[in-house]
Amino acid sequence: MRTHLTTSPDEAASYIRRGRIVAFPTETVYGLGADARRVAAVRSIFDAKGRPSDNPLIVHIADPAQAAELAACIPPAARTLMDAFWPGPLTVILPKSDAVPSLVTAGLDTVGVRCPGHAVATAFLRSCQAPVAAPSANRSGRPSPTTWEAVREDLGGRIPCILKGGRTEAGLESTVVDCTEAVPVVLRPGAIPEEALADALPEIGVEPPGGDAAAKSPGTRHRHYAPRARVTLVAEPGEAVASADAAYIGLRAPDEPESFATVRIAPSVEAYAHDLFHFFRACDREEAAVICAQLVPEDGLGRALNDRLRRAAAG
Ligand code: TXA
Ligand code: MG
Numbered sequence: 618m619r620t621h622l623t624t625s626p627d628e629a630a631s632y633i634r635r636g637r638i639v640a641f642p643t644e645t646v647y648g649l650g651a652d653a654r655r656v657a658a659v660r661s662i663f664d665a666k667g668r669p670s671d672n673p674l675i676v677h678i679a680d681p682a683q684a685a686e687l688a689a690c691i692p693p694a695a696r697t698l699m700d701a702f703w704p705g706p707l708t709v710i711l712p713k714s715d716a717v718p719s720l721v722t723a724g725l726d727t728v729g730v731r732c733p734g735h736a737v738a739t740a741f742l743r744s745c746q747a748p749v750a751a752p753s754a755n756r757s758g759r760p761s762p763t764t765w766e767a768v769r770e771d772l773g774g775r776i777p778c779i780l781k782g783g784r785t786e787a788g789l790e791s792t793v794v795d796c797t798e799a800v801p802v803v804l805r806p807g808a809i810p811e812e813a814l815a816d817a818l819p820e821i822g823v824e825p826p827g828g829d830a831a832a833k834s835p836g837t838r839h840r841h842y843a844p845r846a847r848v849t850l851v852a853e854p855g856e857a858v859a860s861a862d863a864a865y866i867g868l869r870a871p872d873e874p875e876s877f878a879t880v881r882i883a884p885s886v887e888a889y890a891h892d893l894f895h896f897f898r899a900c901d902r903e904e905a906a907v908i909c910a911q912l913v914p915e916d917g918l919g920r921a922l923n924d925r926l927r928r929a930a931a932g
Contacts, residue, residue: 620769621778626737629780630744638662640754640768642782643677644735645706645790645808646761646894647768648751649776650677653687656718659750665775667757673723674750675708675791678732679742687728687748689714694818695796701817704734706791706808721750727797737782753790760842760894760929763788767898788891789921794821806921808890842925843932844897846905850912850930857909864900866893867911878905886913890922897929 623629632639636658638651649666651658653676663670676687681703684691688711691699695709713728722728733739742749753761756771765781772779792807794814802822803811814821846864851857854869859876866881868889874880881896883889893910900908910926913919 618774618777620773620776622765622769622781623778624781626740626780627744629778630741630746632778633658633745633747633749637777638665639741639778639780640762640765640772640776641738641741641751641780642735642765642785643706643733643738644785645733645787646763646785647754647765647782648675648677648749649754649768649772650745650749650751652745652747653717653721653750654747656720659718659720662750662752665772666752666755668752669757670720671723672752673725673729674721674752675729675731675793676717676721677738677742677749677751678730679739679745681732683748684709684711684730684732686716687714687730688712692796694801694820697818698794698796698801698814699732702809702814703732704739705732706734706787707731708791708793708805708807710793710795710797710804712797717748727795729793731791735782735786737780741780758841758843758932760844760897761790763891763895767895770898784895786891788893788895789925792921806924808918808921810917811920812917841928841932842894842897843929844905844908845901846897846908848908848910848926848930848932850910850926852912854911857911858907860907862904862906863909864896864903864905864907865909865911866896867909868913869911871909877909879903886918886922889913890918893922893925 708731787808792809793805857871864879
């Protein structure tokens with residue numbers, strides 16, 4: 618299959634309207650979308666990615682009001698979060714309506730809904746005239762794509778169209794909050810830090826790592842975000858072991874930066890998150906054998922960044 622590249626949201630949306638799949642940019646990472654109501658199109662997403670069918674997809678909408686069609690009901694706490702963070706990198710898990718095929722939700726009676734805060738994504742979604750089911754646009758298990766080139770690297774020849782946008786701003790995925798229980802719970806830390814969620818909704822809870830989240834959010838069970846290189850985590854830059862085929866990424870420099878093949882010092886946790894998956898892919902192209910990555914303080918965006926680092930290292 619030839620993969621067509623376009624910068625036109627309308628042209629990309631015409632593929633969705635014809636029942637085909639398209640990769641598109643958002644503020645977090647690139648997604649691989651299909652009309653959520655068309656089962657055959659949704660099935661092609663799982664095929665193109667090699668995604669396990671027990672892992673549900675997030676449904677993307679252009680306008681917050683569209684959530685009402687996808688959800689059986691919108692609990693007050695969900696409404697509070699949607700009002701506070703949409704459009705933006707928040708995914709809310711809601712009881713699903715009959716409008717959502719069970720293939721999208723991997724058989725769950727809930728649906729993840731997100732209204733991205735990204736001008737190109739919004740123009741595309743609006744032009745699709747449909748809710749768009751979309752996981753990240755990487756081959757299953759690989760780091761999420763933060764550029765259209767990364768999408769092409771993983772899915773070129775396997776999907777009909779990529780909507781080209783710039784490099785994504787956040788660099789890691791949306792925060793997923795389960796709003797189906799009395800107390801909303803963060804299932805996946807992401808681009809919106811828990812502190813910000815708690816400002817809007819003080820009673821919000823957080824799943825402890827290894828807790829119930831794995832059962833509720835099937836995606837967190839799977840191997841994720843992994844480059845081909847082995848990822849080793851260090852608390853302090855001095856612990857990183859240099860070699861000619863090792864790369865290093867962190868907030869502070871390692872002891873002998875010149876002894877690493879590649880070194881990336883991020884000026885902030887935000888910049889580190891923005892760069893992480895991009896760096897992983899660059900390391901793969903340079904055939905690094907090891908990536909030493911510095912863990913960051915466990916607060917704010919640092920929780921989501923450490924989560925991705927730990928998953929990459931667990932591969
Ligand atoms: O930022 C993002 O969220 C990106 C962009 C493209 O929107 N999307 C993304 O999708 O990261 P994906 O499929 O790579 O990750 C979605 C996560 C998975 O862990 C999945 O299990 C979880 O959300 N999820 C989706 N629907 C769910 C549901 N109904 N209940 C629980 N977890 C759900
Ligand atoms: Mg993903």
